[in-house]
Amino acid sequence: ARKSDHQPAGCSVNFPVSVVLPAGGTGERTGLLTPKQFCSFLGRPLISYTVQAFERVPWIQRIVVVVAKENVDLMTDIIQRFQHRKVRVVPGGSTRHRSICNGVLALGEGEEEERPKVVIIHDAVRPFVEEDFLYKIAMAAKEQGAAGAIRPLVSTVIATTQEGYLDHSLERAKYRASEMPQGFTYDVIYQAYQRCSESDFEFGTECLHLALQYCGTNAKLLQGPPTLWKVTYKRDLAAAESIIKETLSGTACVITGGSAQAVTLADALQKAVGALDTELDVIPDLLGENARYLLKESNFIQVSVNGSSLSEVETLLRDLEAVNQAVLHPLVVIWMHLSTSDELSVSGRAVEPAAIMDLASAAKLQNILLYGIQLHQSKDAELWERSVLKVAEITSALIRERSPALVGQLLQA
Amino acid sequence: ARKSDHQPAGCSVNFPVSVVLPAGGTGERTGLLTPKQFCSFLGRPLISYTVQAFERVPWIQRIVVVVAKENVDLMTDIIQRFQHRKVRVVPGGSTRHRSICNGVLALGEGEEEERPKVVIIHDAVRPFVEEDFLYKIAMAAKEQGAAGAIRPLVSTVIATTQEGYLDHSLERAKYRASEMPQGFTYDVIYQAYQRCSESDFEFGTECLHLALQYCGTNAKLLQGPPTLWKVTYKRDLAAAESIIKETLSGTACVITGGSAQAVTLADALQKAVGALDTELDVIPDLLGENARYLLKESNFIQVSVNGSSLSEVETLLRDLEAVNQAVLHPLVVIWMHLSTSDELSVSGRAVEPAAIMDLASAAKLQNILLYGIQLHQSKDAELWERSVLKVAEITSALIRERSPALVGQLLQA
Ligand SMILES: [Mg+2]
Ligand SMILES: [Mg+2]
Numbered sequence: 001a002r003k004s005d006h007q008p009a010g011c012s013v014n015f016p017v018s019v020v021l022p023a024g025g026t027g028e029r030t031g032l033l034t035p036k037q038f039c040s041f042l043g044r045p046l047i048s049y050t051v052q053a054f055e056r057v058p059w060i061q062r063i064v065v066v067v068a069k070e071n072v073d074l075m076t077d078i079i080q081r082f083q084h085r086k087v088r089v090v091p092g093g094s095t096r097h098r099s100i101c102n103g104v105l106a107l108g109e110g111e112e113e114e115r116p117k118v119v120i121i122h123d124a125v126r127p128f129v130e131e132d133f134l135y136k137i138a139m140a141a142k143e144q145g146a147a148g149a150i151r152p153l154v155s156t157v158i159a160t161t162q163e164g165y166l167d168h169s170l171e172r173a174k175y176r177a178s179e180m181p182q183g184f185t186y187d188v189i190y191q192a193y194q195r196c197s198e199s200d201f202e203f204g205t206e207c208l209h210l211a212l213q214y215c216g217t218n219a220k221l222l223q224g225p226p227t228l229w230k231v232t233y234k235r236d237l238a239a240a241e242s243i244i245k246e247t248l249s250g251t252a253c254v255i256t257g258g259s260a261q262a263v264t265l266a267d268a269l270q271k272a273v274g275a276l277d278t279e280l281d282v283i284p285d286l287l288g289e290n291a292r293y294l295l296k297e298s299n300f301i302q303v304s305v306n307g308s309s310l311s312e313v314e315t316l317l318r319d320l321e322a323v324n325q326a327v328l329h330p331l332v333v334i335w336m337h338l339s340t341s342d343e344l345s346v347s348g349r350a351v352e353p354a355a356i357m358d359l360a361s362a363a364k365l366q367n368i369l370l371y372g373i374q375l376h377q378s379k380d381a382e383l384w385e386r387s388v389l390k391v392a393e394i395t396s397a398l399i400r401e402r403s404p405a406l407v408g409q410l411l412q413a
Numbered sequence: 414a415r416k417s418d419h420q421p422a423g424c425s426v427n428f429p430v431s432v433v434l435p436a437g438g439t440g441e442r443t444g445l446l447t448p449k450q451f452c453s454f455l456g457r458p459l460i461s462y463t464v465q466a467f468e469r470v471p472w473i474q475r476i477v478v479v480v481a482k483e484n485v486d487l488m489t490d491i492i493q494r495f496q497h498r499k500v501r502v503v504p505g506g507s508t509r510h511r512s513i514c515n516g517v518l519a520l521g522e523g524e525e526e527e528r529p530k531v532v533i534i535h536d537a538v539r540p541f542v543e544e545d546f547l548y549k550i551a552m553a554a555k556e557q558g559a560a561g562a563i564r565p566l567v568s569t570v571i572a573t574t575q576e577g578y579l580d581h582s583l584e585r586a587k588y589r590a591s592e593m594p595q596g597f598t599y600d601v602i603y604q605a606y607q608r609c610s611e612s613d614f615e616f617g618t619e620c621l622h623l624a625l626q627y628c629g630t631n632a633k634l635l636q637g638p639p640t641l642w643k644v645t646y647k648r649d650l651a652a653a654e655s656i657i658k659e660t661l662s663g664t665a666c667v668i669t670g671g672s673a674q675a676v677t678l679a680d681a682l683q684k685a686v687g688a689l690d691t692e693l694d695v696i697p698d699l700l701g702e703n704a705r706y707l708l709k710e711s712n713f714i715q716v717s718v719n720g721s722s723l724s725e726v727e728t729l730l731r732d733l734e735a736v737n738q739a740v741l742h743p744l745v746v747i748w749m750h751l752s753t754s755d756e757l758s759v760s761g762r763a764v765e766p767a768a769i770m771d772l773a774s775a776a777k778l779q780n781i782l783l784y785g786i787q788l789h790q791s792k793d794a795e796l797w798e799r800s801v802l803k804v805a806e807i808t809s810a811l812i813r814e815r816s817p818a819l820v821g822q823l824l825q826a
Contacts, residue, residue, distance in 0.1 A: 144578075157566065157583075158590075160563070160589055165632065175573075176571055178582065218579050221579060229646075241651075242648065
């Protein structure tokens with residue numbers, strides 16, 4: 001029996017699949033000087049997010065990124081900096097088809113048994129492609145020779161007269177937008193590029209069209225999710241950043257140190273932050289089983305009760321640096337200082353602001369964003385509730401915004 | 414001679430123009446429960462931004478917003494809350510065409526001389542339409558009977574076989590995406606709806622098509638800017654928010670109080686923040702001519718040297734509340750406290766954090782976001798430069814992010 005779409009696809013792909021990512025675009029349409037695939041958010045260029053989307057799929061073997069000659073060094077640096085492992089950089093040609101063709105030829109070099117059975121072609125500026133859809137494309141490509149993602153048309157398509165007037169509008173239901181990824185057997189895409197004309201290389205953009213015209217292969221079309229959209233304009237970079245930020249802020253881990261007061265705060269926070277869309281896991285420490293949080297969590301809240309020592313948060317920072325999880329995205333660490341004695345509440349702060357600022361400056365170099373929040377445990381239930389709500393709002397904002405400018409601040413709840 | 418595109422278009426439109434905004438959509442595609450036209454960013458629903466885009470055009474007379482019956486009250490509240498003046502709410506029909514038709518009929522009620530010559534139809538979820546493009550559409554509609562915005566296709570359009578295979582791809586250059594706004598003479602759009610069939614009302618969406626089919630009017634097609642894009646998915650809301658935030662953070666006004674030390678800080682800040690894309694105007698106070706900043710500026714930085722009084726910022730808040738500029742978007746006020754004596758640097762803070770927090774809580778109710786930044790004027794040039802850079806980064810982040818959760822915080826530079 002065929003596996004259902006929702007099962008992990010990993011083990012079902014028993015043939016070699018590799019990827020060509022044309023990334024030669026100049027990004028005119030973003031209104032930015034940097035080509036959009038090299039524009040960064042959260043400290044990382046878009047192309048690295050796209051590479052990561054493929055790299056994490058176990059059955060994808062190699063990824064060829066095709067960039068303009070002048071960007072080969074830049075791309076090589078990106079691969080090193082973000083520790084990508086499956087990637088090879090290939091210089092592009094003067095058009096999109098020439099670049100994709102270079103990528104396909106690069107996959108064909110070497111021994112015949114190293115050649116992929118299926119080649120997936122994708123845009124460098126569509127970072128949110130997911131494994132289940134790649135699986136569908138790969139399977140359909142193997143079966144049909146070619147497969148491509150489609151989406152419903154979002155606007156009516158119209159034909160214009162030469163003078164710029166409406167000629168007629170197309171019936172929307174009969175047409176689709178052709179998107180990426182597309183998949184081909186190596187033989188089909190290789191033959192298509194062998195047989196196509198100079199004019200195809202120069203003016204064409206649609207690989208599915210070449211497969212049809214030169215190999216007689218009618219591609220299987222699969223409706224993709226809206227997340228396949230292409231980062232085209234500057235606003236799309238903001239949209240992509242917000243998606244990444246939302247993904248990173250879904251959960252956080254509260255470390256209580258085991259103190260009863262910290263647990264009470266964590267429980268109250270859990271409810272309040274839950275209403276703001278971040279789920280909290282409350283744990284006493286990161287020992288034993290709980291060490292797994294160091295590998296999977298992007299947001300940590302270290303609760304300290306009284307005392308003015310930053311030693312717990314220093315330990316946490318050391319642990320996080322040791323597991324090297326901040327390479328791909330900034331981690332957030334919030335030091336939450338709960339004071340319970342009246343004495344501390346009078347002085348207003350228990351910790352010298354300079355100490356946390358220094359610690360934060362050092363952590364920032366490791367891509368860890370450290371913030372502090374200070375609150376006082378009032379005996380007045382209403383005041384306490386208000387404080388917890390405030391802490392929750394601040395926590396949620398820090399985790400969502402991941403603002404590098406505000407690291408080291410000791411905020412008041 | 415014809416006016417150039419870049420002159421203000423206001424005085425050239427000497428015929429009545431009104432607007433129909435169909436806003437009946439259910440917003441399924443955003444993945445949100447609220448229809449997208451009612452989703453808020455910076456505290457204001459999308460539909461209000463779109464209404465504002467038309468309301469600020471002096472030659473546009475009336476705006477009819479067509480909403481589903483169950484949203485009439487909600488829309489009426491929005492109009493009151495954001496003090497819209499040209500708007501009438503009309504209940505929609507069961508399809509897009511029926512809703513637009515209701516809007517057109519509403520504009521035709523009353524005396525014949527009140528009827529618009531040209532009706533502009535636009536989507537509630539395209540908030541960034543600009544006056545110069547509306548001018549072009551209105552003029553072309555008056556001349557040709559109908560006019561519509563087009564955009565180049567972003568994807569290849571393909572025809573599919575019934576079995577879901579590629580049939581053929583369209584030659585991209587011959588086709589365009591039909592977008593909004595569209596303009597019609599009242600007579601053309603009225604006749605088109607009088608003559609069209611039940612099937613058109615039920616299944617059609619394209620007004621240009623009705624004008625062609627029922628009035629023989631070939632619409633003039635005008636290429637619109639990319640900012641006309643339609644807020645369709647949740648990510649588009651993030652993109653729209655980022656555009657609004659960028660617009661709001663382009664400039665800020667620094668009020669020095671005239672002190673030499675404050676002016677030195679403001680000048681240093683001007684350079685540093687300039688590198689971060691916010692332009693600063695430095696003024697001693699808001700008296701006389703400078704009172705105009707209260708009406709046009711969205712970001713204020715009040716510098717205080719030594720002393721721990723918040724009285725200057727209290728005055729500023731009162732002035733801002735008096736001019737009522739925070740109705741449409743949140744204003745940012747940053748109280749920047751510069752301490753110069755060594756004594757103050759030892760205690761760490763000159764102001765009781767609770768005082769600024771209380772002030773900020775009250776200001777927030779007026780849609781004014783108050784933050785504090787404290788810095789010490791070091792005699793060491795290197796330390797001072799570092800402080801200024803830090804202040805600039807924090808200032809820029811506060812102005813850009815406009816985070817309600819962080820109001821009342823006294824940040825350290
Ligand atoms: Mg293609
Ligand atoms: Mg229409």
